[in-house]
Amino acid sequence: MKFLHAADLHLDRSFEGLIEVADSFQPYLLQANQKMLTNLVDTAIQEAVDFVLLAGDTFHQNRPTLKTQRYFFAEMERLNQAEIPVFMNFGNHDYYQAERYWFTFPDNVVLFTQEAVETKRFTTKKGEQAAVTSFSFQHPLIEQEMIDQFPTKTSDAFQIGMYHGGQMPYAPFTLSKLMEKGYDYWALGHIHVPQILSEQPWIVYPGTPQGHTQKETQLAGVKIVENIGGTTTVRSVEIAAVQWQKQQVSLARVRNNPQLFQAVKEQVQIMQPTLLQIELTDGEALGAELAYQAASDELRSALQEELPEHIFLWQLTVADAPEERPYLAVEEALVDQLIATYQEPTVFQELLQELDQNPAIHPLLNQQFKTEVITELSQIMKDTYRFRAVKTDE
Structure with a gap:
């Protein structure tokens, strides 16, 4: 059946x-x-x-x-x-x-x-x-x-x-x-x-x-x-006659405004009737002009003329540029040295002295807790900052 x-x-x-x-x-x-x-x-x-x-x-x-x-x-x-x-x-x-x-x-x-x-x-x-x-x-x-x-x-x-x-x-x-x-x-x-x-x-x-x-x-x-x-x-x-689709288009290789149109045409390869939303990414090289033209809706209208008739670009947005991590003028190896310092039992114990005096918290401050804190601190440091590259002798 x-x-x-x-x-x-x-x-x-x-x-x-x-x-x-x-x-x-x-x-x-x-x-x-x-x-x-x-x-x-x-x-x-x-x-x-x-x-x-x-x-x-x-x-x-x-x-x-x-x-x-x-x-x-x-x-x-x-x-x-x-x-x-x-x-x-x-x-x-x-x-x-x-x-x-x-x-x-x-x-x-x-x-x-x-x-x-x-x-x-x-x-x-x-x-x-x-x-x-x-x-x-x-x-x-x-x-x-x-x-x-x-x-x-x-x-x-x-x-x-x-x-x-x-x-x-x-x-x-x-x-x-x-x-x-x-x-x-x-x-x-x-x-x-x-x-x-x-x-x-x-x-x-x-x-x-x-x-x-x-x-x-x-x-x-x-x-x-x-x-x-x-x-x-x-x-x-599937039996849909028209699909809704969102697609990211990378502008990483675009160095001037006219190249944007070619990048979109190369990356948008859709064969069935589609209501398309494009999010432009990696557009830092085009500066503020990209955001202006996207906000004014002129860029969407211009791109529509470049796309096949079975695609309607109903929305165009520009992805926010990722925030750059702060730069520290030290080598990343210094982080490991600092972490090693805090791994010393006397140093770590001194930092937690006030907490250790609380009888409810004291049982929790064991070796496993110390290891987890040190590991997480090290990862946060490396995820938060950029470091000076290591110099090598030629």
């Missing part, structure tokens, strides 16, 4: 935190959600899965645009033609209201529409028995623990619990209660960062497959779940 588990597609959601998007990059953003959905369907067909699970927040709101509805139903029809059923519930963003849908769900889409737990049983084309137990939001919030309504597994069918939520006030649950049900797989939704809460049984948040903000960079796409001979495995397939 093989199935695809996805959640939190958030179709219709726009990309947040972007200003003055380059005209050449606009089509990538406008088509990203549709492309992501197409990638999902392509993956299901290529993997020849037995069914697909959509665990809530497929749409970004409970009144999807008609354009998005039409595209979604067309993609579901592609799965219908491939004889792949889809089990779908509704989350806190796309909570279910029947009148909001203007097109008919294809016959292969099995809906959970009630704020009450129900089970759908079916047989795969290979004759394997499976059951999906779930519920849907009909309001933006569900404060009760819906897990209490889930029945305990009692049959030999591969039992899946599909649950959107996990925290107040969005259908909270405790991990222990999920595990008590005896299910073979928990298909979770709601949390955008991919998380595996358990492997026995598998309890999985696939996360949102398409990041829509700069914070949504930890993506795992969708999960492909296989059960062979009673052993279940889970792997990820």
Whole structure:
């Protein structure tokens, strides 16, 4: 048995935190959600899965645009033609209201529409028995623990619990209660960062497959779940149409302003549509002019013209120059000599004389304490200062 588990597609959601998007990059953003959905369907067909699970927040709101509805139903029809059923519930963003849908769900889409737990049983084309137990939001919030309504597994069918939520006030649950049900797989939704809460049984948040903000960079796409001979495995397939990425670009070899553009082009080698944040490092040779042009946003705009159209440079920053360690006009060997002095028992004991008189502290001032203090002091000295180079005779 093989199935695809996805959640939190958030179709219709726009990309947040972007200003003055380059005209050449606009089509990538406008088509990203549709492309992501197409990638999902392509993956299901290529993997020849037995069914697909959509665990809530497929749409970004409970009144999807008609354009998005039409595209979604067309993609579901592609799965219908491939004889792949889809089990779908509704989350806190796309909570279910029947009148909001203007097109008919294809016959292969099995809906959970009630704020009450129900089970759908079916047989795969290979004759394997499976059951999906779930519920849907009909309001933006569900404060009760819906897990209490889930029945305990009692049959030999591969039992899946599909649950959107996990925290107040969005259908909270405790991990222990999920595990008590005896299910073979928990298909979770709601949390955008991919998380595996358990492997026995598998309890999985696939996360949102398409990041829509700069914070949504930890993506795992969708999960492909296989059960062979009673052993279940889970792997990820990326389906994002546009990625968010931060990259450091070193200017260590740049000696004048024009060389910066070539350094960026050489180091930024990205092939897929990307919302890019660049942090320039090692730019001391360019002086204050670099910081000025970056702060004015002119340098970002100029660099955008140098990059391929499938990359939009949405943010450019300059890393702070590391503070230089103070210079001591002595050789580093002097530190070792000073440390050796403090290792003398009488000297060390004199330094700790007042502490040693405290009966609560006295037992702690043993040889191990002395060794640790001396070692740490030596390291701090060497990490804090630069030293004069040792002169050698030629």
